Amino acid sequence: MVMRHRPSGTDDGQEGLFSVDDLAARSGDAPAARRRAFRDSPEARRMLDVTEIHAEPAAAASHRGRQIIARFPEARVLETDSHWRIPRLHGNEGNAERWVRVKRQTLVLGERSSLTTRPNGRSADWIAPGLSNGCAMACAYCYVPRRKGYANPITVFTNVERVVHHLARHVAAQGAKPEPNQCDPQAWVYDIGENGDCSVDDLICDNTADLIDAFRRWPTAKASFATKFVNPDLLELDPRGRTRIRFSLMPHADSRTLDIRTSPVERRIAAAADFLDAGYEVHFNLSPVVVRPGWEQDWADLLRQLDDVLPRRVKDQARAEIIMLTHNERLHEVNLDWHPRAEELLWRPGLQQPKRSQNGDLNVRYRNTVKSASLATLRGLIDARAPWLDVRYAF
Numbered sequence: 212m213v214m215r216h217r218p219s220g221t222d223d224g225q226e227g228l229f230s231v232d233d234l235a236a237r238s239g240d241a242p243a244a245r246r247r248a249f250r251d252s253p254e255a256r257r258m259l260d261v262t263e264i265h266a267e268p269a270a271a272a273s274h275r276g277r278q279i280i281a282r283f284p285e286a287r288v289l290e291t292d293s294h295w296r297i298p299r300l301h302g303n304e305g306n307a308e309r310w311v312r313v314k315r316q317t318l319v320l321g322e323r324s325s326l327t328t329r330p331n332g333r334s335a336d337w338i339a340p341g342l343s344n345g346c347a348m349a350c351a352y353c354y355v356p357r358r359k360g361y362a363n364p365i366t367v368f369t370n371v372e373r374v375v376h377h378l379a380r381h382v383a384a385q386g387a388k389p390e391p392n393q394c395d396p397q398a399w400v401y402d403i404g405e406n407g408d409c410s411v412d413d414l415i416c417d418n419t420a421d422l423i424d425a426f427r428r429w430p431t432a433k434a435s436f437a438t439k440f441v442n443p444d445l446l447e448l449d450p451r452g453r454t455r456i457r458f459s460l461m462p463h464a465d466s467r468t469l470d471i472r473t474s475p476v477e478r479r480i481a482a483a484a485d486f487l488d489a490g491y492e493v494h495f496n497l498s499p500v501v502v503r504p505g506w507e508q509d510w511a512d513l514l515r516q517l518d519d520v521l522p523r524r525v526k527d528q529a530r531a532e533i534i535m536l537t538h539n540e541r542l543h544e545v546n547l548d549w550h551p552r553a554e555e556l557l558w559r560p561g562l563q564q565p566k567r568s569q570n571g572d573l574n575v576r577y578r579n580t581v582k583s584a585s586l587a588t589l590r591g592l593i594d595a596r597a598p599w600l601d602v603r604y605a606f
């Protein structure tokens with residue numbers, strides 16, 4: 212069924228501490244006034260060129276939903292009962308060969324129903340309920356599609372005020388951080404992008420900007436998200452040190468095979484100083500670390516490149532997370548159909564051991580001995596090539 216665009220509507224009906232417009236007014240920087248030169252560029256369109264929007268009715272009628280639908284006036288808008296159940300998009304592994312087209316051309320609009328902030332303690336203190344799920348990029352090792360099937364375009368959650376309200380209450384309830392930990396010496400860190408990439412989400416609407424605005428006003432908290440996409444529009448958002456962007460890095464040889472549709476690794480490294488100067492804290496995710504013949508030399512080269520290219524001011528504040536590859540049996544089988552070369556790197560049964568996940572999937576991780584030896588090797592390389600880079604944690 213093709214939906215009509217509703218001329219008016221309400222937000223999610225929830226009473227929030229801060230409305231989206233109010234957030235902008237408080238920062239003195241209305242979203243409409245922000246420069247969005249990149250969002251409409253040919254490069255951005257290569258990432259996202261939306262021709263089809265599947266929308267829950269309430270999401271389509273919301274303020275954010277109407278903004279998104281207006282932004283893509285050529286797109287067909289199709290009603291869906293639930294953003295979790297769109298058989299044509301989700302759960303259909305036969306979509307593998309047209310993944311990229313689906314990811315580039317399709318959006319889903321939904322309302323986030325569960326508002327839970329989960330403790331984490333590794334990358335962040337807390338995992339915030341994010342404002343998206345799914346990704347326009349298509350990394351061969353990505354765990355995000357597992358819950359929704361494999362052709363997993365971006366679902367944008369439109370009840371922004373409700374999420375911000377929830378976070379405001381959570382931040383207020385924590386009070387000041389009592390003591391430093393590896394997540395941050397002072398602030399409670401909230402990961403806002405667990406199931407997607409906030410830099411790409413910003414090509415669609417101001418959800419990422421609204422979260423950055425909110426955290427700017429919360430002196431005891433800090434937002435954090437990992438990204439593989441350089442979106443220069445984010446430089447306009449004035450985070451004032453309250454958002455940590457974590458550029459994910461891996462050796463170029465791995466990235467060329469595994470990071471599908473992402474910004475090149477060199478570009479992510481080159482962007483670090485711009486993001487620091489724009490008010491972000493800039494960290495690096497060394498992830499995933501893929502153990503294969505020659506991996507040590509390629510990581511050594513990458514670390515040397517970081518040392519050569521990054522200015523001192525970036526090095527002085529940079530921290531790193533190391534995440535060893537976790538793979539998945541079902542994803543392995545799907546990948547074999549469309550990207551077998553990736554599986555030559557990712558599927559190494561001789562080095563890996565199975566681990567049944569909570570949802571019953573069979574994940575594989577490097578055997579304990581392989582993992583600990585590899586981490587020791589990588590830490591040694593960091594000490595030798597980039598001694599300024601503190602490792603916050605390795606997993």
Ligand code: SF4
Binds near residue numbers: 347349350353407439
């Ligand atoms: S950028 Fe992140 S969320 Fe997107 S496909 Fe790659 S790993 Fe998944």
